[in-house]
Amino acid sequence: MPYSDIFKDHLANPRNAGELPDANAIAEETNPVCGDRLRLSLRIKDERIEAGRFLAYGCAPTLACGSALAEMLEGSTVEEARALTRQEVIDAIGGLSSRKQHAAALAIEALRKALDEVADR
Amino acid sequence: MPYSDIFKDHLANPRNAGELPDANAIAEETNPVCGDRLRLSLRIKDERIEAGRFLAYGCAPTLACGSALAEMLEGSTVEEARALTRQEVIDAIGGLSSRKQHAAALAIEALRKALDEVADR
């Protein structure tokens, strides 16, 4: 149960919270089991993520993963973003007990969905 | 379980322990359940108990009751001795929990047996 300091900091001071008015990739994922929600909005230009914002509802790991993910995405290429793993998100918030790792999975799913949206166009 | 101070004193400093070489009433009772034994020897003259001694083996209440009884008997009349009750013995050692009262019963039985022995003659 103990959360890392960086985890708590993401919670107390979320990075990149909100929605982008000029996003060109938006996706929301819901965890069907617990109802946690994560919404990502990205502004992608020339295969690079210029800006990323998140909104999240649910247990603390979901919020922290959203914040960490949005922060990691900004400035990265779409290719880099596609390669992002669940573990990288987990590491970014200082680790998660195995029972909580579904939060990072939700984040990665939301990201893939958002990226697929761009690719589909 | 807590025993009274007078009880403990009877144990540490038994009164009238031993056997009378010139006893004219001797009786021993055994508790068939636990094997406790109490032996009384009395010297009775003119319906009065001139001397009384006890020997006892068994749980602490049996020893204390033996000591208290022998002490109470000395100087009393046979009639008084016959009238002695279990409760008087119990009171003399400062009380006994109900589970231990069989020790006083054993003492009274030994006493009756000794007195009967004299009467039978």
Add this chain to the structure above:
Amino acid sequence: MDHSATTPIDSRVVDAMMPYLTQRFGNASSIHQFGQEARAAVDKARRQIASLISARANEIVFTSGGTEANNLAIRGVCEAAQAHGRHIITSAIEHPSVRGVLEYLEKNGWTITRLPVYDGGVVRIEDVRAAIRDDTVLISVMMANNEIGTIQPVKEIGALVRATRESGQKHLSFHTDAVQASGRIPIDVEHVRCDLLSLSAHKMYAPKGTGALFIRRGVRLFPQQIGGHQERERRAGTESVPNIVAFGKAAELAREEMDQRQEQTERLRDRFEEKVQSRIDDIVFNGDRRRRLSNVSNISFRFIEGEGLLIHLDMQGVAVSTGSACSSGTLEPSPVIKALGRDEELARGAIRFSFGKDNTDEDVDVAVEAVARAVESLRSISPLARESLST
């Protein structure tokens, strides 16, 4: 602000137990003087506990806590009464230690009726009456709930059980879990007429790991922890003398200071609720506000989830609980709040604030500020909050 989870140990209680942590280390089962000293201390504590609830000392059995008291009461009575029936009535909002044992019995063929508590979090006596069957052997309804503090109609249930028993259903018993109620409201087992009543030391400013079960004289119960003559054969195991002494002292203090503690926590709680209500929108108070312990406030904050709020508050030095302390390791929404008919979102957004005798006005004001900040921050990232704005 989390005094329902546990309380700090009163310094007077620590003082009372100290001799038993140092020189007076006897085993209460030993015949010699060290043992007798321990035995006397345990028996004194037994009288102190008995006196808190107007019971007789020999009706008190010490346990390792409220959980064991509940286990012993329910399993013990059910084992003894099973020849007469295998039906139990309880409420939908019992502590996990009651809920858990009943689920275990259910798996073993018992039938459990769980009474609703409606939106106020209080069981209705008509429902209890209607639920009694010929084969009902136990009614277990808590005195006061651990999450929302609501006080159940235990006196009415006690009278009903007594009447049912008198009308021929001899093997019906009434157990009440008074772990949260004890020390917070007056308890009188003659008044409540319960057959069994559970207590826990650590909710009363004494150490964790000690509790007690009141077992009314004449009530048959099978011991659960076996193998020793302690506690008149009702609970084996070397008694935790220092903790028991502490528990006894705490009970004595609780009795003496009951009114004062009640007034104090009620004042703080009301101050807190007024301020929160004036500062924060979209909140819902959980549990009948007129019928609850003076020290508890349970509030659901819309659009956000309790755990995040808890961590936020913790970082600001304010300790609170989501759901029951015991089940907060898992993230299921509180079954208690759900039993009030609240939707999933409100159940997940419920936070329990619980005040103690040593809290101050300033603590309350700090907490209100912290809550306002945390709620604002979490709502700013919540998609639910956004959606509610746009509709």
Add this chain to the structure above:
Amino acid sequence: MDHSATTPIDSRVVDAMMPYLTQRFGNASSIHQFGQEARAAVDKARRQIASLISARANEIVFTSGGTEANNLAIRGVCEAAQAHGRHIITSAIEHPSVRGVLEYLEKNGWTITRLPVYDGGVVRIEDVRAAIRDDTVLISVMMANNEIGTIQPVKEIGALVRATRESGQKHLSFHTDAVQASGRIPIDVEHVRCDLLSLSAHKMYAPKGTGALFIRRGVRLFPQQIGGHQERERRAGTESVPNIVAFGKAAELAREEMDQRQEQTERLRDRFEEKVQSRIDDIVFNGDRRRRLSNVSNISFRFIEGEGLLIHLDMQGVAVSTGSACSSGTLEPSPVIKALGRDEELARGAIRFSFGKDNTDEDVDVAVEAVARAVESLRSISPLARESLST
């Protein structure tokens, strides 16, 4: 002189637990910082206990004492394994908390084989081997006896159980009650190969009311105290944080000071036995003297009964036990001594002297004098002593 009944709390142990009786009062189930602080303290203690017996921390479950550990081990394993058989092997000299649970199971249809211990008080491995049946699911044999201190062949039993399991009898488990052994002889669960092992804090200079059960990874066991997520769902109930911290510290000290304590008590015990033997006739030492704990001496004094001797000694400030501390409230002769084949008189005249790390030569000498005086006085009023003289 009664360190097998209980031990004084080491002042270093009191110091370690004090912060958890004062500022650090959190509930280890709470998520906030007070809770996490408590959780961390409990986990540290878990590692300390594990390290005393070379186990892994997650194999340790905290309980309310040795009695609960034994109950949980036996009832827990038997409930889990009953589909595979209902036969248990044990020794004739187990502690009442093992004996009691097995008698309870026997009443519920289980078959119990109680192995003899012969005049040395030690189980024979051939007997264990011969007793194993296809439906045996548990062997429970204590590591060291509480009355006579004899050490059982647990390593051999462990190897036998392992071999039996490997030959196909998968559901056979081995439990050992190490309450008296712990802190007194080195214990290594890899060496012993037991599946379950019970410990109790108050025999190791920590407070009464706390114990632990080692449950080897993979061993299936049904929890007995239900209704909370504590101890990885193996034992519900708020953890007794201060006591657990104390227990952990005591385990650490026991490990560090094991050799020294062993030597010290052995020297005192031998001094005592030599002196008693030279001063008092008609005594019998109980239990194999080469194969026992270094701190225990159990002696039967002919012609007299233990309780009187105990009270005599108590009045002289010397605390001892007759029979097991837990059953000394009743006056039945010790079943342990009877199991050695001693007659009733010797069984009733048995006294346990048990030494601790803080005893001195002077304590021993005082005790010897006291024993000599008390035995002389009691024999002077014993009809048995008279009879023996006259024959």
